[in-house]
Amino acid sequence: MFGWKPRRTVTTAAGLASSAGAWLTVLMTGGRYVRQRGTARNLRDSHAQVHNALLETQRRSDNMQQLAQFGEMLQSCRSTEEVRTGVAVALSGLLPGTGGRLALLNPSQNLLAVGAHWGEHGLIAESVFAPEDCWALRRGHAYPLAGRGGGFVCKHVHW
Numbered sequence: 001m002f003g004w005k006p007r008r009t010v011t012t013a014a015g016l017a018s019s020a021g022a023w024l025t026v027l028m029t030g031g032r033y034v035r036q037r038g039t040a041r042n043l044r045d046s047h048a049q050v051h052n053a054l055l056e057t058q059r060r061s062d063n064m065q066q067l068a069q070f071g072e073m074l075q076s077c078r079s080t081e082e083v084r085t086g087v088a089v090a091l092s093g094l095l096p097g098t099g100g101r102l103a104l105l106n107p108s109q110n111l112l113a114v115g116a117h118w119g120e121h122g123l124i125a126e127s128v129f130a131p132e133d134c135w136a137l138r139r140g141h142a143y144p145l146a147g148r149g150g151g152f153v154c155k156h157v158h159w
Helices: 040-076 080-094 135-139
Strands: 012-017 022-029 032-039 100-105 112-118
Touching: 032 040, 040 080, 080 100, 080 112
Parallel strands: none
Antiparallel strands: 012 022, 022 032, 100 112
16 A cells, blocks of 8 residues: 655654645655555554444444343342343344343252243243253353254253
8 A cells, every 4th residue: 555664753744635636755764765655445444444443342242241231230230120120131232133031059059940031032941940951051161052053952951
């Protein structure tokens, strides 16, 4: 996009623009002239890329703030009912266009019960199930959605 660049401190600079959108900058450094050429389209493209990156950064920052607030609210809940209601409402806003269910583990840690759901979800799942019936819990992290699990289906989900 650019031609030669100066190797010394710029002492004088002049810029010219044409009606066709081309621009030319002449830099004088210690008696040498250095040219840079480009087009207004290159500048607009660069500006658009920076602008899009900024918007994405702001979106991610907003999401992180919402998740932090969600975590604080969960920690402040005094009852399971507050958790159920809060999760259903908050996750609909945090995860638009998705759906899911929250299963709560009982104190003896041998059963899970679906305590809340949000959005639209096509899975038919047991409302009470054992932790060993869930691949995500057995593996310690998320498990692929329907059709992507390589034939290993959670016992608590029905198709």
